[in-house]
Amino acid sequence: MKIVLGVGGGIAAYKAAELSRALMERDFEVQVVMTHAAEEFIRPLTFAALTNRKVITDLFASRSGEEVLASSVEHIRVARENQMLVVAPATADLLARFAHGLANDFLSTLYLAFTGKVILAPAMNTEMWNHAATRANVETLVGRGNIVLPPAEGSLACGEVGAGRLPDPVWIADAVQSLAAARHDMDGETVLVTAGPTQEPIDPVRYLTNRSSGKMGYAIAAAAAERGARVVLVSGPVNLPEPFGVQVVRVRSAVEMRNAVMAKLPESTIIVKAAAVADYHVANPPKQKIKKTPARLSLELDPTPDILAEVGRNKGDRLLIGFAAETTALVEEARRKMASKNADMVVANLVNQEGTGFESDENEVTLVMRTGEAVQVPRASKKIVAGRIFDQALKLRLALHALHDA
Numbered sequence: 001m002k003i004v005l006g007v008g009g010g011i012a013a014y015k016a017a018e019l020s021r022a023l024m025e026r027d028f029e030v031q032v033v034m035t036h037a038a039e040e041f042i043r044p045l046t047f048a049a050l051t052n053r054k055v056i057t058d059l060f061a062s063r064s065g066e067e068v069l070a071s072s073v074e075h076i077r078v079a080r081e082n083q084m085l086v087v088a089p090a091t092a093d094l095l096a097r098f099a100h101g102l103a104n105d106f107l108s109t110l111y112l113a114f115t116g117k118v119i120l121a122p123a124m125n126t127e128m129w130n131h132a133a134t135r136a137n138v139e140t141l142v143g144r145g146n147i148v149l150p151p152a153e154g155s156l157a158c159g160e161v162g163a164g165r166l167p168d169p170v171w172i173a174d175a176v177q178s179l180a181a182a183r184h185d186m187d188g189e190t191v192l193v194t195a196g197p198t199q200e201p202i203d204p205v206r207y208l209t210n211r212s213s214g215k216m217g218y219a220i221a222a223a224a225a226e227r228g229a230r231v232v233l234v235s236g237p238v239n240l241p242e243p244f245g246v247q248v249v250r251v252r253s254a255v256e257m258r259n260a261v262m263a264k265l266p267e268s269t270i271i272v273k274a275a276a277v278a279d280y281h282v283a284n285p286p287k288q289k290i291k292k293t294p295a296r297l298s299l300e301l302d303p304t305p306d307i308l309a310e311v312g313r314n315k316g317d318r319l320l321i322g323f324a325a326e327t328t329a330l331v332e333e334a335r336r337k338m339a340s341k342n343a344d345m346v347v348a349n350l351v352n353q354e355g356t357g358f359e360s361d362e363n364e365v366t367l368v369m370r371t372g373e374a375v376q377v378p379r380a381s382k383k384i385v386a387g388r389i390f391d392q393a394l395k396l397r398l399a400l401h402a403l404h405d406a
């Protein structure tokens with residue numbers, strides 16, 4: 001596969017040399033494009049020697065006769081010839097220019113002309129990475145479908161410690177390779193995934209929650225993104241890294257999750273409700289901390305909104321996938337939930353088994369479908385189970401359309 005490696009002007013530019021080599025070793029044909037700032041850190045000759053190819057640094061490489069005409073469309077030629085654009089290090093300045101569509105050098109002009117997959121590996125000082133301007137630019141770029149590889153934590157060239165390091169070049173090359181190999185059967189889909197538990201406040205310092213780790217929902221979001229979908233992940237409080245190329249909306253309570261889901265529903269084509277939403281909450285928790293007394297304390301709990309049921313009532317022709325965590329009568333309970341909530345598929349799992357379910361890295365589920373079919377997915381990693389859910393979901397949608405048309 002032919003790819004462009006864009007190198008920005010940061011201290012991590014030297015690591016891009018190792019990355020170009022790691023990409024060549026994985027059989028990519030690599031065309032390096034450097035910004036002028038990158039040339040301050042590393043010379044083009046290094047990349048030319050590693051990739052056996054002339055490095056592009058200028059939008060206007062030549063200023064005489066026909067060559068001007070040729071170079072003025074060079075960015076279009078490079079955009080058409082390459083399937084992926086990888087930018088490492090992507091500096092704060094590059095992220096800002098990409099987000100706002102500026103075209104003031106070869107790399108930013110190429111970005112605008114590029115229709116293939118874009119992978120950005122930011123590296124910068126922690127404060128710059130956390131700045132509201134950079135956060136907004138990253139959100140814009142992820143929302144556009146660009147894949148942003150999260151920077152690593154550690155000590156930075158500026159002497160500070162925090163997030164902002166360019167990840168290990170071999171790790172980046174592996175990520176590029178797995179993204180290049182991914183199937184593209186979910187291009188054009190927008191998948192809305194919910195994940196994790198919810199936290200329902202009892203007072204300002206206490207809450208009700210459950211044992212969900214969010215691992216299944218995060219694996220589902222990652223699987224859809226790798227297959228080309230645009231993914232919005234509405235996540236309850238979990239301690240997991242954000243999957244590549246996914247827009248994450250963080251919420252705490254069932255009501256916040258409901259509001260985020262209903263706001264994102266119109267733009268979605270597939271909804272997967274993997275979150276373990278609390279069924280009850282304290283409707284109006286006190287503003288002050290509840291004080292200890294010798295008397296018994298009772299909490300009055302009200303039902304939370306059933307998000308799956310509400311989406312089911314408003315789903316139109318979107319594909320709706322729910323989950324059922326059960327301890328007995330798995331398939332029967334899943335069928336009952338599918339019918340009562342108007343879901344198209346229910347992913348049913350037994351939560352009282354060792355090694356699968358809530359906190360584990362593996363799962364074993366039964367996919368119960370509106371067409372009446374029930375498909376067993378044997379015990380496997382949550383990522384593999386996520387892949388099987390989408391394999392079946394895409395088939396199910398075709399079957400439902402065929403039934404509708406008949």
Ligand code: CTP
Pocket residue numbers: 254273274275276277278279304305306307308309321322323324325326337
């Ligand atoms: N769910 C939801 N909103 C709630 C509760 C559950 O959207 N307030 C969704 C979950 O995300 C999951 C599905 O409903 O996709 C089933 O969750 P589960 O807890 O198994 O079912 P309940 O409907 O809560 O039924 P029960 O607790 O009686 O088993």
